[in-house]
Amino acid sequence: MKKFNLKDLTLKNIWQIFLVVALPIICVTGASPLPYNMRQPLIYAVAIFFVLVFVFSDIKIKFNFISSVFFILLAYIGISIIYSYDPQSTIRLFILYACAFTLLFIDMPRAYFLKILTIFYVVCAVIAFSIIISAVIPNCMLNYFWFIVNPTHSGEITRFISNELAVGSYSGFAREKAEAAYIMNVGTAILLAKYFSDGKLEKKDLFMLLVFLVALMLTGKRTLFIIAIAAFAVFMLLSDLRGKTFKTISVIIIAVCVLFVIMMFIPKAANIFERFLDKENVESLGNRDSLWVYMTMMIAEFPIFGAGMGSYNQYAFEHGLRVADNKWFANGHNCYLQVMSEMGAVGSAIFLLFVIAAFVYTVNSIRKFRNDRDGRYMSFFSLYIQIMMIIYSLTGNPLYSRQILFVWIFSIGMVLYLNKTAESNIDANRKILNTEKHEI
Numbered sequence: 001m002k003k004f005n006l007k008d009l010t011l012k013n014i015w016q017i018f019l020v021v022a023l024p025i026i027c028v029t030g031a032s033p034l035p036y037n038m039r040q041p042l043i044y045a046v047a048i049f050f051v052l053v054f055v056f057s058d059i060k061i062k063f064n065f066i067s068s069v070f071f072i073l074l075a076y077i078g079i080s081i082i083y084s085y086d087p088q089s090t091i092r093l094f095i096l097y098a099c100a101f102t103l104l105f106i107d108m109p110r111a112y113f114l115k116i117l118t119i120f121y122v123v124c125a126v127i128a129f130s131i132i133i134s135a136v137i138p139n140c141m142l143n144y145f146w147f148i149v150n151p152t153h154s155g156e157i158t159r160f161i162s163n164e165l166a167v168g169s170y171s172g173f174a175r176e177k178a179e180a181a182y183i184m185n186v187g188t189a190i191l192l193a194k195y196f197s198d199g200k201l202e203k204k205d206l207f208m209l210l211v212f213l214v215a216l217m218l219t220g221k222r223t224l225f226i227i228a229i230a231a232f233a234v235f236m237l238l239s240d241l242r243g244k245t246f247k248t249i250s251v252i253i254i255a256v257c258v259l260f261v262i263m264m265f266i267p268k269a270a271n272i273f274e275r276f277l278d279k280e281n282v283e284s285l286g287n288r289d290s291l292w293v294y295m296t297m298m299i300a301e302f303p304i305f306g307a308g309m310g311s312y313n314q315y316a317f318e319h320g321l322r323v324a325d326n327k328w329f330a331n332g333h334n335c336y337l338q339v340m341s342e343m344g345a346v347g348s349a350i351f352l353l354f355v356i357a358a359f360v361y362t363v364n365s366i367r368k369f370r371n372d373r374d375g376r377y378m379s380f381f382s383l384y385i386q387i388m389m390i391i392y393s394l395t396g397n398p399l400y401s402r403q404i405l406f407v408w409i410f411s412i413g414m415v416l417y418l419n420k421t422a423e424s425n426i427d428a429n430r431k432i433l434n435t436e437k438h439e440i
Contacts, residue, residue, distance in 0.1 A: 012057045015049050016108040022046060024119040027407040028183050030127060030174030032149050033157075039402060047099035059107055066361060066416065067104045069354045070409075074101055076347050077309045084308025085315050093310040096402060100409040106417055110374055113414050117190055117381060124187030125208060128215040130172030131180055135218050139165065141172065149175045169220040178396065181221035182404060185388050187212045188228050193380035196235045197373055223395045224388075231387045235380065238366055288333045288395060294319055295332050298341035306344030310400070315341075331400050335393035338400075358412045359386050365415050368422070375418050382411035 022042045029035035053059050063071070077094045084090040106113075134140045141149045142161055150157040157175070164170070164177055174180035191209045195201045201209065216225055294316040298307050307315060317327040332338040340348045362383045369375030389398050389408050398404040 010057065012053055012059060012107075015053045015057075016112050018049055019046070019106065019108065020112055020115050020119070023116050023406070023410060024123055027403050027410070028120050028123045028127075028186055030171075030183060031176040031179045032173055033151055034148075036175075043096065043099050043402060043406065047102050050102035050105070059105075061105050062420065064416065066354065066357050066412065067101075069350065069357060070101060070104060073347070073350045073354055074098060076343065076350055080306065080308045080343065080347070083305070085302075085311035086308060086313070089310030089314065090308045093400070096405065100405050103406065103409045103413040104416060106410070106413045108417075110378075110418075110421075113378060113417070114374065116410075117378070120186055121190045124183050124190070124212070127173050127180065127183050128187060128208075128211050131170050131174070131184075131215040131218050132172075132211065134170040134172050141175075145173065148173055167220070170215075170218045172215070177219045178221055178224070179403075181216055181219040181224035182388075182392075182398075182401075184212050184216035184219065185224055185227055186385070186407065188216070189231070189381050189384035189388070192232060192235060192384060193377050196239050196380050197377035223392055227388045227391050230391055231384045234383070234387060238363065238383075240370070291316070291321070291328075291332045292334055292337055294321055295334070295337040295341040299337070302341065302344055304344045304346060306340070306342045306347055309342050309347075311342055312338050331397040333395055333397060335397065335399045338397075355386075355390065358415075359383075359390070361419075362386060362412070362415050365419060369418065375422075378414050378418060382415045385411040 022045065025035055026039050026042050026046075054061065074094070074097050077090065077097055081087055081090045081094060130141070130145070137144070142158060146153065149161065161171075161175065169177040171177045171180035174183055188209065191201065191205055191212065194205065213228065216228065295312065297319060298312065298315055301307070312332050313327060313329055316332075321328045332341075336348075339351050343351065362379055365379040366376060366383065369379055385408055389404070392398045392404075398408070
């Protein structure tokens, strides 16, 4: 085995190692103060590092249809700064999307991608257990793990966590229930991707899948719980596992039985089903419909080019939306309506084109890498994340959440890399064959 030598390190190697460390911190470490405060600087560092590597190393940027559409979307956001209803917010989102754009051109060995997914999994597992412990031990996070979730003893954070506990929601080390539910989906994505690429799961993986699902239920986030079910259904349709119908029925029966047993020992896990049965809450989608009124007003006022990316909060504030006389900062909780209101018909068409193109490309990759276990695993993970984005955008703000945006674009960039290297290998093999024929 070759010894590691610091002298052998290149700028490109350092960039790749940096991504292995930075992406898990950005994407899945939750909203506790330390990782939360590191997130923004690391996002900027990802983009700066990419530019340095591009300028000073042999890395090449190769555009394809998907990256080209995203570039057009990025340019559109940049242009909208000129006429935006809230230019400062548009500039912030433009910078965020520009940083995420660099992830479409990640160039590193497969082993690095797999290492990133492994670190994702470990972090997700730790947070999953912290959520379950929170449900079992009263006020666990504030009493015993305050040094993680609230090291400065902030009164605001204490109230926030206490309010979540009062409604039966638990977030553990993630410190916020939506953040926790999203992280549980990332963990679930890794295990389902492993199952559908291998055709089986080891006992420890089945146990961890159950842990992720129970922790997801304990967050009380309905839409994010539905995502796991929807992704499993899509994966079953795409997979070539034998006896799919029998296996699906068996898995459902076993899962239902196990969940009932869990709810006997952890009754709080049933809270999510109570939320589904709350007719008034479901019809208003947790009062989100009151936020959507302002987006329909924006669409009517700015139908073609929109009011500028990120302008919803300011528009809603100036047209009457108040929270204790303060400005609402949590966006519209429906990305489709918000994109339509902020980017108009033109920007929405570009956005949907990117979403659809990436989704179809990933589905084709799953079929393409049928005999490539790692390629199929990475492609299934990417597809799960894209399904999460598509569904969660109906009731949440994933397009405006830095960590979710980054894991989404990273997962697409990973599939682009897989296909690029596969095509390069095919071209190399053709050249070898052509040379051999010429020599004969």
